[in-house]
Amino acid sequence: MDTIELMYQENILDHYKSPRNFGRMENASVHHHEYNPLCGDELDMFLVIDKHKKIADIKVNPHGCAISVASASMLSEEIKGKSIGEIEKLKKEDILEMLGIPISPVRLKCALLSLDTLKNSILIFEKYVNKQV
Amino acid sequence: MLSTQTKSLDVEQIRKDFPILQRKVHNKPLVYFDNAATSQKPKQVIDALNFYYNNYNANVHRSIHQLGEEATAAYEKAREKIAEFINAQYQEIIFTKNSTEGLNLIAYSLTSSLKPGDEIVISQLEHHSNFVPWQQMAKHLGLKLKFIKINEEAELDENSIRETITKNTKIVSVNHISNAIGTINPVEEITKIAHENGALMVVDGSQSAPHMPLDMKKINSDFYVFTGHKMLGPTGVGVVYGKKELLENMRPFLYGGEMINEVKFEDTTFNQLPWKFEAGTPNIAEGIGLGVAVDYLKKVGMKQIFERDREIVDYAMERMKNIDGITIYGPKERGSIISFNVHGVHAHDVSQILDSEGVAIRAGHHCCMPLMSVLGVTATARASFYLYNTEQEIDTFINAIHKVKKVFGV
Ligand SMILES: Cc1ncc(COP(=O)(O)O)c(C=O)c1O
Numbered sequence: 001m002d003t004i005e006l007m008y009q010e011n012i013l014d015h016y017k018s019p020r021n022f023g024r025m026e027n028a029s030v031h032h033h034e035y036n037p038l039c040g041d042e043l044d045m046f047l048v049i050d051k052h053k054k055i056a057d058i059k060v061n062p063h064g065c066a067i068s069v070a071s072a073s074m075l076s077e078e079i080k081g082k083s084i085g086e087i088e089k090l091k092k093e094d095i096l097e098m099l100g101i102p103i104s105p106v107r108l109k110c111a112l113l114s115l116d117t118l119k120n121s122i123l124i125f126e127k128y129v130n131k132q133v
Numbered sequence: 134m135l136s137t138q139t140k141s142l143d144v145e146q147i148r149k150d151f152p153i154l155q156r157k158v159h160n161k162p163l164v165y166f167d168n169a170a171t172s173q174k175p176k177q178v179i180d181a182l183n184f185y186y187n188n189y190n191a192n193v194h195r196s197i198h199q200l201g202e203e204a205t206a207a208y209e210k211a212r213e214k215i216a217e218f219i220n221a222q223y224q225e226i227i228f229t230k231n232s233t234e235g236l237n238l239i240a241y242s243l244t245s246s247l248k249p250g251d252e253i254v255i256s257q258l259e260h261h262s263n264f265v266p267w268q269q270m271a272k273h274l275g276l277k278l279k280f281i282k283i284n285e286e287a288e289l290d291e292n293s294i295r296e297t298i299t300k301n302t303k304i305v306s307v308n309h310i311s312n313a314i315g316t317i318n319p320v321e322e323i324t325k326i327a328h329e330n331g332a333l334m335v336v337d338g339s340q341s342a343p344h345m346p347l348d349m350k351k352i353n354s355d356f357y358v359f360t361g362h363k364m365l366g367p368t369g370v371g372v373v374y375g376k377k378e379l380l381e382n383m384r385p386f387l388y389g390g391e392m393i394n395e396v397k398f399e400d401t402t403f404n405q406l407p408w409k410f411e412a413g414t415p416n417i418a419e420g421i422g423l424g425v426a427v428d429y430l431k432k433v434g435m436k437q438i439f440e441r442d443r444e445i446v447d448y449a450m451e452r453m454k455n456i457d458g459i460t461i462y463g464p465k466e467r468g469s470i471i472s473f474n475v476h477g478v479h480a481h482d483v484s485q486i487l488d489s490e491g492v493a494i495r496a497g498h499h500c501c502m503p504l505m506s507v508l509g510v511t512a513t514a515r516a517s518f519y520l521y522n523t524e525q526e527i528d529t530f531i532n533a534i535h536k537v538k539k540v541f542g543v
Binding site for chain 2: 002003004005007008013017038039040041042063064065066067069104107110
């Protein structure tokens with residue numbers, strides 16, 4: 001397989017063509033939108049966070065390249081049921097491992113849009129939403 | 134496939150002057166179709182930079198010694214060549230670092246005499262560098278910014294041109310060729326309309342100066358801006374052409390050394406044109422290099438380059454039309470730029486897969502986010518050609534698009 005075939009593996013394309021947890025949500029604890037101006041990738045993330053500070057539900061609405069969409073889709077599966085504490089520990093390397101494909105430096109931004117959106121969602125939740133309850 | 138005899142340029146001969154075209158990318162011959170972003174450089178230009186640093190590197194306009202004189206003479210000679218290249222006068226050629234700096238120079242300097250409520254007209258087709266400066270000036274000075282709309286063919290709409298430019302308009306600034314979709318704009322006519330309304334006309338020629346013969350007397354715009362690195366020159370040098378009478382009365386943009394005549398504690402008088410607008414030590418080698426690039430373009434012939442653009446674009450369009458699921462943006466008559474999308478595949482992925490076949494294109498919003506929103510897309514893939522590109526390279530590009538479709542199963 002050449003690098004391209006490795007990169008655009010079947011499971012990546014599958015997540016791209018039918019992202020998991022796709023859509024929007026009315027009753028989310030937090031909704032955050034992140035944009036990557038370099039290529040125009042966009043991601044809306046909706047999280048329901050329960051009283052144990054666990055991710056009870058998630059919806060993602062990604063627009064962009066295969067890498068950014070697949071990354072959002074896979075991450076949404078990964079974090080369901082996880083606690084905020086566990087999410088705060090997630091690193092770039094975890095995302096790359098989750099994707100399991102070679103990512104060139106220029107595509108790193110695409111791959112990491114999902115993590116940036118998630119981290120910022122949690123920050124916003126902790127700073128504003130959680131304070132009020 | 135076209136045979137070589139029908140080409141209006143000796144492309145094979147030209148290719149020999151560009152060392153980079155020999156290199157391989159992912160083990161495939163490089164097919165460089167990202168010329169609207171920056172062009173490659175002929176060895177004549179690369180050698181000129183080397184020769185300058187090896188033989189007569191010195192500061193210009195201030196060092197009274199042999200090297201200083203040689204450097205100054207070469208730098209000013211480059212200015213002369215560029216003036217001749219666009220049929221302007223020597224004093225009307227201001228060196229900047231690129232188009233962006235040139236457009237900022239004009240925007241800052243021209244708007245300093247405007248009053249709140251005065252209007253500036255640009256178009257929906259502008260690059261961010263002919264957009265954001267005006268938008269921000271308008272915001273800070275209380276000016277009104279208006280946009281000429283594009284029609285269904287992605288050309289500037291004639292009615293919109295006449296409706297948007299009015300007696301309240303002080304400045305009109307549009308590009309000559311759109312970097313995002315290749316539209317060639319009727320800048321001569323727009324200049325007439327601007328002048329009828331008493332407005333000044335600025336043209337962003339970043340994409341036209343590399344590709345077509347230019348005559349400032351004929352276009353008659355008040356300002357014309359371009360950038361060296363897209364026309365075989367080095368990075369770090371651009372040009373503002375401005376009509377002498379206007380430049381003489383304008384406020385300088387950058388202050389400092391070189392641009393002054395006499396500095397006293399109370400006040401400063403400024404240098405003559407064009408140096409009044411060139412503060413500090415300029416990019417000397419790059420200026421000289423741009424002069425050599427202009428020599429090269431003149432030798433090949435701008436008319437021939439423009440005709441060759443038609444051949445290569447027509448050939449590419451014809452071949453792309455036969456592929457299912459491709460949307461091409463932009464008008465029928467275009468510069469050598471093809472902006473497109475493959476259905477079901479993001480432009481970034483198109484670009485990545487093309488790269489794996491050695492084909493370099495650009496993907497994204499092309500610094501035209503407002504235009505992308507008008508077109509209803511967030512990104513396109515863009516192939517842009519220049520004098521060294523061949524029909525055979527187009528064939529490689531077409532095969533690579535088929536690979537994109539195969540990988541994505543579309
Ligand atoms: C139409 C247009 N205007 C302005 C620019 C800006 O040129 P530079 O980045 O050299 O300042 C570009 C190049 O990207 C362009 O294509």
